[in-house]
Amino acid sequence: xxxxxxxxxxLRAAAETMRQVRERCVWSQRITHRDLVPYLIEEAHxxxxxxxxxxxxxxxxxxxxxxxxxxxxxAITAQDASDPFDIxxxxxxxxxxxxxxxxxxFGDAVATTPDEVLVHWNAAKAAEKRERxxxxxxxxxxxxxxxxxxxxxxxxARLPVLPVLPVERPETALASEADLGEALLALVAQxxxxxxxxxxxxxxxxxxxxxxxxxxEYGG
Numbered sequence: 001x002x003x004x005x006x007x008x009x010x011l012r013a014a015a016e017t018m019r020q021v022r023e024r025c026v027w028s029q030r031i032t033h034r035d036l037v038p039y040l041i042e043e044a045h046x047x048x049x050x051x052x053x054x055x056x057x058x059x060x061x062x063x064x065x066x067x068x069x070x071x072x073x074x075a076i077t078a079q080d081a082s083d084p085f086d087i088x089x090x091x092x093x094x095x096x097x098x099x100x101x102x103x104x105x106f107g108d109a110v111a112t113t114p115d116e117v118l119v120h121w122n123a124a125k126a127a128e129k130r131e132r133x134x135x136x137x138x139x140x141x142x143x144x145x146x147x148x149x150x151x152x153x154x155x156x157a158r159l160p161v162l163p164v165l166p167v168e169r170p171e172t173a174l175a176s177e178a179d180l181g182e183a184l185l186a187l188v189a190q191x192x193x194x195x196x197x198x199x200x201x202x203x204x205x206x207x208x209x210x211x212x213x214x215x216x217e218y219g220g
Contacts, residue, residue, distance in 0.1 A: 015087050018071040022079070033076060040069045052203065100124050135159060147199040149188040157192075 004020070007013035021028050043065045050058035074087035101124040103109035104117065111117040132138060135155040139148065174180050191198040 014067065015071055015074075018068065018075045018087075019078075022072070022075040028072075031072070031076070033073060036069060036072055036076075040066075043069055048203075052200070097128070100128070144199060146184075146188060146202060149185055150192060150198055153189055153192050 002016055002020075004013040004017040007016060023029070043062065047059070047062040047066050050062045070090070071087060074085075074090050078084055078086040099106045101121050102117075103120050103124070104111035109120055111120055129138065135158050136152060139151050139155065141148075143151065174183060188198045191201065
């Protein structure tokens with residue numbers, strides 16, 4: 001049996017560790033892709049928290065935890081009887097896609113500004129996703145609502161004729177959940193106009209609230 005601790009390639013060692021865990025751990029053997037989803041969401045949010053708090057030690061650990069989720073999913077697919085693929089197949093697909101989407105790095109295209117890079121990226125992505133018929137295709141339904149609103153508004157801005165969007169915060173009092181939804185969407189639209197991240201803004205404000213709550217609890 002291969003000892004992952006003696007493998008000089010750290011990524012290969014991590015993949016080998018996951019393979020052995022999947023094959024020999026009775027808990028891991030029973031786990032499905034769906035079972036992993038809550039952990040994936042939790043790990044992603046823990047990584048976001050480490051980034052926004054600029055905690056280097058936590059950042060390193062949470063990146064590893066998120067990588068473990070990727071390795072876990074790939075270990076599950078490697079055992080699929082009808083359509084198996086492993087982490088190497090995932091990595092090869094990723095490399096091919098990133099090369100395609102960066103023709104200014106790996107080809108003859110030229111991009112001297114971030115906007116020009118985005119043009120190449122979007123062109124390559126459009127070529128890959130020819131089956132998509134709507135600008136909203138590919139927006140995950142499970143995204144947090146504020147983040148999804150930002151994504152939908154951003155996609156809608158690509159249309160030659162824009163839909164009617166709420167851009168002003170309603171002055172009338174909220175009388176229903178529908179009114180609340182309208183007001184929230186209007187705030188997200190305003191954030192979009194300013195280039196602000198509504199999801200991050202709310203997270204940051206919640207952190208301040210949490211600090212105030214803890215200070216009140218401990219008499220700070």
